[in-house]
Amino acid sequence: MATLHIEVVSAEASIYSGEATFVALPGESGDLGILPGHTPLISRIRPGTLKIKHGDGTEENIFVAGGILEVQPNSVTVLSDTAIRAADLDEAKAVKARERAEEALRNTKDKADMAVVEAELAMLAAQAAAARKFSHKRASH
Template sequence: MADKLHFSLVSPARELFSGEVDHVIAPGTEGEFGVLANHAPFMTTLKNGVVRVLDGGNTSMRLFVRGGFADVTPAGLTILAEEAVNLESMDAAQVQKDMDALRIKILEEGKDSGHHDALEEEYAYLESLKAALSH
């Protein structure tokens, strides 16, 4: 039997997953990367995107992360995400409603608002989450 990789994904709210898997593919800021058991140690930052957990040749879980760090050690892979959700628990219609409400707020506050950049960043996050849900 092939070696398994210990994988843990943690957000400030909670631990979303911890267990033994075959392979994890994550959205690094320098490009997507994969980690198998016995991978060489490294640390990198993450961009918004989908973390795919594979068992055998099949994707067993899709988690959406909002930035963070990935740390590969001899003990396995740990992802510390700024925010993370299991895509199976997300509703695309609700994400669209959130986007619509946020767009209205952005337009009402205008570009001179002190919150404009943060609101635009939140909107970009929701757009990427919606795109991940459609794939």
């Protein structure tokens, strides 16, 4: 079975390095599915879930807060400021952080600050949604 090498790197650490048969993630212009032999591509990615399918059929999910994707025929590299394995996501923390960001948005008048906080809110909303999704999957197994 053909595979491709995938590297997921955040600002803090290397989150994942290994082989996969399929990778899916939220590209800037829509969801992307990548198989071995994919045409080279560089794209921005949106906050959301990166899915890595292994040769044995198991799947690994990683939340990414946006970033850059590079695809070569036999490799995928994802660079993200924040990347968190699904098992480590904490919905309560994400919701609390989103509430703090919403409060900051209500209290700011500067347009540049508003844009930064709005981007953070979008990332935190995606993180909370991913945490909720994966906590339900863990509970049902």
